[in-house]
Amino acid sequence: QKEVEQNSGPLSVPEGAIASLNCTYSDRVSQSFFWYRQYSGKSPELIMSIYSNGDKEDGRFTAQLNKASQYVSLLIRDSQPSDSATYLCAVNGDYKLSFGAGTTVTVRA
């Protein structure tokens, strides 16, 4: 079983809609969780971090964490064409970050 799994893409949403991205992880002792955005040909950049159960909101982004279910999600509200990218879920275990394979999101104008 992979350490971090993300819902398979690609995900296509119309402009203004909500994009929902999911991630599950296998290491129960993981303490911190991150969502990175990666544009084609560029390096990953952090958009959200979450450390405790519940929701965390930052602008149009909301991260949700459920440690009991070993589940992390990212919601992108009012999706814009500039949100078209690959989104990587990262989980911190034993001081190293493990990444999922990524979900590619395309926002249709």
Place this chain on the structure above:
Amino acid sequence: DAEITQSPRHKITETGRQVTLACHQTWNHNNMFWYRQDLGHGLRLIHYSYGVQDTNKGEVSDGYSVSRSNTEDLPLTLESAASSQTSVYFCASRDDGNTEAFFGQGTRLTVV
């Protein structure tokens, strides 16, 4: 501003040659990582280091080595390049604790 830089950005090499990719960070982070990124696999950890003289193998370490002689640098060496090592390589660093990692710009390596 503090940053993390990789060089070269692009490299073409022949099968069997030794290749070294450079990674330099100015944040004074103890923790540094090398990942490779291939279509369908996301970022896979090659090697990582928690500090000077410390190195550890990641999930795809075969054929790669690293050394950490100072805080700022973690060069990645491919001992004998193989076509299967054609990939995009990312270096990252992070502070101690459960903090985010910062990435370099990446190195696109092609082994022919």
